[in-house]
Amino acid sequence: MRIQLFGTCLIDTMFPETGEATVRLLRHFGVEIGYPDGQTCCGKPADSGGYSRESKKAAEHFISVFDRTEGPIIIPSGSCASMVKNHYPELFKDDERMRQKAEAIAGRTHELSQFLVHVLKVHEAGLSGTGRITYHASCQLTRELGVLEEPMLLLQSLNGAEFVDLPHSDRCCGFGGIFMAKLPEVSMALADEKVDTILSTGADTVTGCDHGCLMNIADAVKRRGSAVRVKHIAAVLAEGLK
Amino acid sequence: MNHSTSSIPFRENAVKALSNSALRGAMRNATETFAIKRADAVAALPLEELREEASELRLHVLNNLSEYVDRFEMNAVRAGAKVHRAKDSEAARGIIASILQDHGIGRVVKSKSMVSEEIHLNDYLQEVGITVVETDLGEYIIQIAGEGPSHIIVPAIHKDRRQVGQLFAEKLGCEYSDDPAVLTGVAKKILREEFLSAKAGISGANFAVAESGSIVLFTNEGNGRMCTSLPPLHIAVLSIEKIIPSLADLPKFIRLLPRSATGQTITSYLSVLTGSRKPGESTGAQEMHIVLLDNGRSELVSGEYREMFKCIRCGACLNACPVYRVVGGHAYGSTYPGPMGIVLTALLEGMERAKSLLDATTLCGACGDVCPVKVPLPRLLRLLRERRVEQGLTPRLEQNAMAGFGRVVEKPFLFHLGQIAGHVFWPAVKKFGPGDAVGRMPRPVSRTFRERFA
Ligand code: SF4
Numbered sequence: 126m127r128i129q130l131f132g133t134c135l136i137d138t139m140f141p142e143t144g145e146a147t148v149r150l151l152r153h154f155g156v157e158i159g160y161p162d163g164q165t166c167c168g169k170p171a172d173s174g175g176y177s178r179e180s181k182k183a184a185e186h187f188i189s190v191f192d193r194t195e196g197p198i199i200i201p202s203g204s205c206a207s208m209v210k211n212h213y214p215e216l217f218k219d220d221e222r223m224r225q226k227a228e229a230i231a232g233r234t235h236e237l238s239q240f241l242v243h244v245l246k247v248h249e250a251g252l253s254g255t256g257r258i259t260y261h262a263s264c265q266l267t268r269e270l271g272v273l274e275e276p277m278l279l280l281q282s283l284n285g286a287e288f289v290d291l292p293h294s295d296r297c298c299g300f301g302g303i304f305m306a307k308l309p310e311v312s313m314a315l316a317d318e319k320v321d322t323i324l325s326t327g328a329d330t331v332t333g334c335d336h337g338c339l340m341n342i343a344d345a346v347k348r349r350g351s352a353v354r355v356k357h358i359a360a361v362l363a364e365g366l367k
Numbered sequence: 368m369n370h371s372t373s374s375i376p377f378r379e380n381a382v383k384a385l386s387n388s389a390l391r392g393a394m395r396n397a398t399e400t401f402a403i404k405r406a407d408a409v410a411a412l413p414l415e416e417l418r419e420e421a422s423e424l425r426l427h428v429l430n431n432l433s434e435y436v437d438r439f440e441m442n443a444v445r446a447g448a449k450v451h452r453a454k455d456s457e458a459a460r461g462i463i464a465s466i467l468q469d470h471g472i473g474r475v476v477k478s479k480s481m482v483s484e485e486i487h488l489n490d491y492l493q494e495v496g497i498t499v500v501e502t503d504l505g506e507y508i509i510q511i512a513g514e515g516p517s518h519i520i521v522p523a524i525h526k527d528r529r530q531v532g533q534l535f536a537e538k539l540g541c542e543y544s545d546d547p548a549v550l551t552g553v554a555k556k557i558l559r560e561e562f563l564s565a566k567a568g569i570s571g572a573n574f575a576v577a578e579s580g581s582i583v584l585f586t587n588e589g590n591g592r593m594c595t596s597l598p599p600l601h602i603a604v605l606s607i608e609k610i611i612p613s614l615a616d617l618p619k620f621i622r623l624l625p626r627s628a629t630g631q632t633i634t635s636y637l638s639v640l641t642g643s644r645k646p647g648e649s650t651g652a653q654e655m656h657i658v659l660l661d662n663g664r665s666e667l668v669s670g671e672y673r674e675m676f677k678c679i680r681c682g683a684c685l686n687a688c689p690v691y692r693v694v695g696g697h698a699y700g701s702t703y704p705g706p707m708g709i710v711l712t713a714l715l716e717g718m719e720r721a722k723s724l725l726d727a728t729t730l731c732g733a734c735g736d737v738c739p740v741k742v743p744l745p746r747l748l749r750l751l752r753e754r755r756v757e758q759g760l761t762p763r764l765e766q767n768a769m770a771g772f773g774r775v776v777e778k779p780f781l782f783h784l785g786q787i788a789g790h791v792f793w794p795a796v797k798k799f800g801p802g803d804a805v806g807r808m809p810r811p812v813s814r815t816f817r818e819r820f821a
Contacts, residue, residue: 137816138786139809144816160820163779171769171776173730174761175752179773186777268732297689301729303765305807308726310382313807314693315729344807 127157128240129191131200131209134166135336143336146363147201147237153366154245161190167205172212173302184213188226191233197244198234201359203266203334204302206236211269236266238334238358242275247282252365254286259328260358261319261342262295263335276334276358283365289326300341316345323353330354332361375700375712377723384694393527394695401521401686404630405737411632412622421619422741425677428610429668435577435610436659442580446642448655456486459660463488463569463602464495466656470600472497472567476558478584478591479503480571481519481680482606482660484702485715488569499569500561502590507554511538517696519703520628520682525695558590568594568652572605573679574620575657578613581641582657585624585634592638601652603640606660608668608676614639620679623739627681667714675710675747677740684734684744690727699724706734706744713751722760725752786815 128151136144151158168183187209191198200206210231217223241247258280266272273295281288299305299315319342323331331346331353333339343355384390428435440450453459467475475492477483477499489499489510501510505522509515512534516522523531532545541553570591572582582603584591595601611617617639625631644651668676685691685705696704701712701721706728713721725748734744755761775781789796789811797806 132816132820134782138789138811141812141814141816141819145819148820160817164817165776165779165782166772168776171772173749173752174765174769175749175754175756176769176773177753177756179769179776182773183776264729264731264733268736295733297729297731297733299689299729301731304726304729308378308381308690309807310378310385311690311694311727312729314385315689318693340808 126155126196126244127159128197128199129159129161129194131164131167131187131191131198131205132160133200133202133205133336135340136201139340140336140357143201143357143359146357146360147199149366150241150359150363151199154247154250156245159194159196161194163190167200167208169204169208170302172208172216177216180212181216184216184227185223188213188223188230191230192226196233197240198230199237199240200234201237201334201357202336203236203263203270203272204337206234206239207265207269209234236270236272236334238276238279239270239272241362242278247362248278249282251282251284252362254280254283254361254365256330257287257289257326257328258283258330258332258361259289259291259323259326260294261291261298261323261331261333261338263333263338264295264297266334267295272334276332279358279362280332283362289328291326291328291331292322298338298341300335300338302337305341312341313345313348316341317348320345320349320351324349324351328353330356330361332356332358334358372717372720374720374722375724377698377700377727380698380700381694381727384698389527389530390525390695391693393525393530394692396527397521397524398686398692401629405627405683405686406630408626408630408632412626417619417623418739418741421623421679421739422677424611424616424619425679425740426674428612429608429673429676432607432610432665432668435612436607438577439575439580439610440659442578443575443642443657444580446580447645448580448642448657451656451658453658453660453662455662456660459486459604459658459662460488460491462658463604464492464497466600466602467492467497467567468495470567472600474498474500474565475567475569476500476502476561476565476594476598477506477569478571478586478594479506479522480569480604481516481702482571482604483569484516485606485662486604486660488604500558500565502558502561502588502594503586504551504554504588504590507558508534511535515697515702517704518682518685519680519705519708525697562590562593562597565594565598567600567602568598569602569604570595572603572609573624574617575605575610576612576614576617576639577610579641581614581639583617584638584640585636586638587629587631587635589636592636595638595640596651599653600656601640601643601654602656602658604658604660606662607664624679624681627683627737627739662715671750672710672714672747674742675707675714677742678707678711678738679740680707681739683737683739684742687733687737689729689731689733694727699727706748707742710744710747710751718751718755718758718760721751722755725755783815783817786811
């Protein structure tokens, strides 16, 4: 099978290891990866800020890049995947031609954990892992895409690792894209509460499917001086491939 | 309450609230309890079905609002009530004040009503020399504290019992206690005297029934029916969208509202008041006035924000909102707090006033998930942010950044240049840049994923 990977601007710019982990993981399961040239950002930051002109530009560009390709589009980020799947068709609701294109793209798009479980059945193979792992259910992944079970199935299937439930796992960590910049104090307060619950589980690793949230949580973990590792789910799963 | 038209300083308010540990403790306990009780209570319902039905019914009313208002008025008058239409807050306040003045009344008892807060009724009545005594315990507490409500259902949610104990000792001259039963007893004794001597009572309404002209009140303390049926004069003030077609529609909301609000399966008291006391009846006000507040609603229900007015004011979205949970209601600087409050404030008080309030959401979607009538709060919040941008009401720095984003996002080469610049200039950006968020982000890498992968 051949898929097209959208790296997301955050992974491309700040967390390339997560991109590499995604690639290793997919290849391990025999997937061939295309990485379409010219990809930039899905437009989410502009979209949630209400800058629809700019988010439309991003969407048009994304569509033009992936339009030329075939096969499933895999995105290792719940909020970017939701942007493409839910918001793109909405952005072009008054432009029939673009809306059809957006819908075609949306139909091909999968968030990474969704794809791993539903298409590759990775949880049935069961990779290996270590330590106590807990999971933060990021907002758009959980509420907009309706993906909650999939990441947990993957983590529970790790041989040698222990999965522990996070209380209020789906409560917002306070990232919220531009929210973090506009209301830093509130954002930090929410991240601190998130870290309190993470520490209460006794986990040594916290994972999730969105680098935005993980970045915010990692910052709060650092503030706390805690040794808890904050890692994207792709990295956690790829660890077992060593 | 701030009546000004300048922008609400949400960030400053929030920072102040965050440093108030009593507030944060009280908020955490209360919202946690309500959220858990709500989840338990709705588990027993065919929730999705009920939400869908309730949402459709509310939408049907909004789509035919003026007919329903007319029908309600006709039937309320037929039942013996006097109905007044108020196009805005000022008109509503004026109507209520003159009814009271015509009767020579200088002191009224009042049960909880968010619409009365919306029109700033208490301040106005005070100005014209009429004393208002709040009789809902939470409202009574914040009234003697000189504050406004910080939750639409639980007005004193931000106070813990020690603070209430101190407040009572200070303002009412009783002995300090933080036992809720003792404190309730103190208030009860005072309020009982007020009920018995009151010449008029003011209430809001949870619903108004078009078919019968009745108003419906959900209360937990029984003070609502004391205010509405003990004094000879009763004035109910409500906004027009509270109308439902018939009594047969009520059970849906009886099942949804208390469960969504406080996690109760039903409220302690449910009053259906139809007109004034008739000959031969032994209870009820002799004279009943109903003030129907429009305040922009009849226009708003025909536009893109229509669905906001499906709201039944249960407060579930407040309890679920992560931002509300840590900063409390006063930080919103307006009558209605939380996610529904952001939208209503922008609609009722204007974009200029609400422009920074629109940032008080992470758009996490928790509010939309719990809303019993499916108000699409995240979509409305996002839409308002779009209108804010169109009206040029976002900060200049942000506008420039977004314009820059728009220029590079469709040009991969420029986008990549931006990434390189991010890496190179990061130390400087961190030092001199807009700080807060940047300081909490890792430095952009020197070789992007794309370069490593290619
Ligand atoms: S918007 Fe929905 S959840 Fe919020 S108060 Fe209104 S009815 Fe309740």
